[in-house]
Amino acid sequence: MKERRFVRELLESKQRIMVLSFVVGVAFLFLIIRLWHLQILSADDYHAMSENNRLRFVPVAASRGAILDRTGTVLVSNRPSFSLAVIPQEVKDKEALLTLVSNLLGLDRAEMAERWEKNKGRAKYYPIVLASNITRDHVEIVEENRLRLPGIEIEMKPVREYTSKQLAAHLLGYIGEVSEKELNVTGFEEYNPGDYIGKNGIERALEKELHGGDGGRQLEVDARGRVLRTISESYPTVGNSVMLTIDAAVQKQAERAFGDQAGAAVAMDVSSGEILAFVSNPGFDPSLFSGKLPADVWQGYLDDKRHPLENKALSGQYPPGSTFKMITALAGLKDNLINESTSINCSGSHELGTSIFKCWNKKGHGITNLRKSLRESCDIFYYHLGEKLGVDKIAAAAQAFKLGSPLGVELLNERAGLIPTAEWKLKRFGKRWFQGETLSVAIGQGAVLLTPIQLASMTATVANEGTIYRPHLVKRIVDADGKTLRETKSEVIGTASFPKESFRLVKQGLLAVVNEPGGTGAMARQYDVKVAGKTGTSQVVKLRDSNKGTPYQYRDHALFVAFAPFEKPEIAVAVIVEHGEHGGAAAAPIAGKILRAYFDGKKPLRKESAGQLKKADKEEETEGNGGESTVKSHPGNGDSVHD
Numbered sequence: 001m002k003e004r005r006f007v008r009e010l011l012e013s014k015q016r017i018m019v020l021s022f023v024v025g026v027a028f029l030f031l032i033i034r035l036w037h038l039q040i041l042s043a044d045d046y047h048a049m050s051e052n053n054r055l056r057f058v059p060v061a062a063s064r065g066a067i068l069d070r071t072g073t074v075l076v077s078n079r080p081s082f083s084l085a086v087i088p089q090e091v092k093d094k095e096a097l098l099t100l101v102s103n104l105l106g107l108d109r110a111e112m113a114e115r116w117e118k119n120k121g122r123a124k125y126y127p128i129v130l131a132s133n134i135t136r137d138h139v140e141i142v143e144e145n146r147l148r149l150p151g152i153e154i155e156m157k158p159v160r161e162y163t164s165k166q167l168a169a170h171l172l173g174y175i176g177e178v179s180e181k182e183l184n185v186t187g188f189e190e191y192n193p194g195d196y197i198g199k200n201g202i203e204r205a206l207e208k209e210l211h212g213g214d215g216g217r218q219l220e221v222d223a224r225g226r227v228l229r230t231i232s233e234s235y236p237t238v239g240n241s242v243m244l245t246i247d248a249a250v251q252k253q254a255e256r257a258f259g260d261q262a263g264a265a266v267a268m269d270v271s272s273g274e275i276l277a278f279v280s281n282p283g284f285d286p287s288l289f290s291g292k293l294p295a296d297v298w299q300g301y302l303d304d305k306r307h308p309l310e311n312k313a314l315s316g317q318y319p320p321g322s323t324f325k326m327i328t329a330l331a332g333l334k335d336n337l338i339n340e341s342t343s344i345n346c347s348g349s350h351e352l353g354t355s356i357f358k359c360w361n362k363k364g365h366g367i368t369n370l371r372k373s374l375r376e377s378c379d380i381f382y383y384h385l386g387e388k389l390g391v392d393k394i395a396a397a398a399q400a401f402k403l404g405s406p407l408g409v410e411l412l413n414e415r416a417g418l419i420p421t422a423e424w425k426l427k428r429f430g431k432r433w434f435q436g437e438t439l440s441v442a443i444g445q446g447a448v449l450l451t452p453i454q455l456a457s458m459t460a461t462v463a464n465e466g467t468i469y470r471p472h473l474v475k476r477i478v479d480a481d482g483k484t485l486r487e488t489k490s491e492v493i494g495t496a497s498f499p500k501e502s503f504r505l506v507k508q509g510l511l512a513v514v515n516e517p518g519g520t521g522a523m524a525r526q527y528d529v530k531v532a533g534k535t536g537t538s539q540v541v542k543l544r545d546s547n548k549g550t551p552y553q554y555r556d557h558a559l560f561v562a563f564a565p566f567e568k569p570e571i572a573v574a575v576i577v578e579h580g581e582h583g584g585a586a587a588a589p590i591a592g593k594i595l596r597a598y599f600d601g602k603k604p605l606r607k608e609s610a611g612q613l614k615k616a617d618k619e620e621e622t623e624g625n626g627g628e629s630t631v632k633s634h635p636g637n638g639d640s641v642h643d
Helices: 002-041 043-052 094-105 109-118 136-144 201-205 207-211 248-258 286-290 295-303 321-334 370-375 379-389 391-400 422-429 435-442 452-463 500-515 583-602 607-624
Strands: 055-060 074-086 128-134 152-162 175-177 196-198 215-221 227-234 241-244 263-269 275-281 343-346 349-352 355-358 366-369 467-469 474-478 484-487 492-495 532-538 557-564 571-577
Touching (some): 074 094, 094 136, 128 152, 152 196, 175 286, 196 201, 201 207, 248 263, 248 275, 263 452, 321 370, 321 379, 321 391, 321 452, 321 500, 321 583, 343 379, 349 379, 349 435, 355 379, 379 391, 379 435, 391 422, 452 557, 452 571, 500 532, 532 583, 557 583, 571 583
Antiparallel strands (some): 074 128, 175 196, 215 227, 241 474, 263 571, 349 355, 474 484, 557 571
């Protein structure tokens, strides 16, 4: 009996142990599964939650350096701007948050979602900018709804303020948010999404100097976002400031002189290469590009036939027209094909084979020497000379002035222009050069292309009789304490080796252009300074209607180059008025106003001088009416256009 009871109790004990073991085993299994879930599957989530109770990074953007003109006038400074940012680790429902923000602020939900998605790989405690340059009204709405917007923060960043609105817009450039493509470019590793970066002009070319170094604070916070302590802090460093070579007063008058006309102008110091004015007209408002550019404004820029977004002074390439005659003349003088006494009879046309090349003056200029050929812009004189020289000698003279290649100004995307040769045509088109094409090149037509900067450099080199300076826009770079870090010195990049006598003869002809009866540049004359210059007209299309009804886009470009004072040149100016038709009537007055602004800046205009200036202006208008209305030949077809 006892044995049976013992066996029964033993079996029951084994059963209880088995049940208990099973229960314990199941419990351990659940515990292991739970630990696997916590430590493996949900490790990132819980890590983020722990960090949420501990870390937050608050970036502090650096202020960009200021941009000033040569006199210290501030052209570009900074103003505060607000950005809407989100800290991902504090957001539980991303979609709901984006919808709420979009409804409250009227911001584009898709754009905010795209920004968020692009920055998924960054630390979750680092803020992601969802919208830049938001308004103060937006800031107030966010603050009023703070409890409903977990993870949403307002950041303050300095953005650019262009003190003179559109003044020198193409030169200064603008800033915008760094793109995803730019973030992957070598040298931009320290930039973060939402940062501002120079997009073109000086803002882009000197981005590294202007940008400065961003700072920030690493904070420890509790689960409610309250700051417990500052773990680390780095202060932003202000960017360096840039002093340009341009004179804001001259720049302003130059832009004003263009009015609504499209074109470009460059004024340069003859003895240093410093650019005193850099105009591309019409301009644009660079401040608009710091935020989201209104669609109607952008479309307006695109639809404008005057192309306001194109930097014409830097990348515009134009046939130089009769302004190029000074190069052809120098080539002829150097080869002893002409001299001061050489003359031809201009009857209004010149025959070459079966082609007839016409002069702008259909009746002809009569007996014409070098001085008269420049003063009255006689085409026939240069047809004869070009025929004797050949295209390669003309090209060699132009290349001696560094024409046909970039001059190395600090801005990006400088164009090279084009000086054609027989070899160039053979390589480019697989065809030999024809002599008739040389005649067009001799008067700055055909395939010849120059930029406004090259025209100004060419004129400055003639003025100083052979020294070619690299054109430059940056005078010096200074740090936040005003200490000069770098100063740009004049750099001679070449010498146009022509006899001094050749320069003297050409310069005398250019003086006659502005100051003698029959000269085509009378409207650039100054009452107190002797100006030397040359008008020009470049064709846009080969066949055109010379009547006033010619569509705007088919009208000829008007050009004028000048330097002053004649006795001791200081400044060289090149002006192009797109589709302005006549250099003497459209471009010369603009150059005159640029020169006036320059000399007035050196010596303030007195009341009696102002009266003399008005009188001189009236005389210029009267004499300008009798000036050259040139007619330039089409390449090979003998048609003509006015200077």
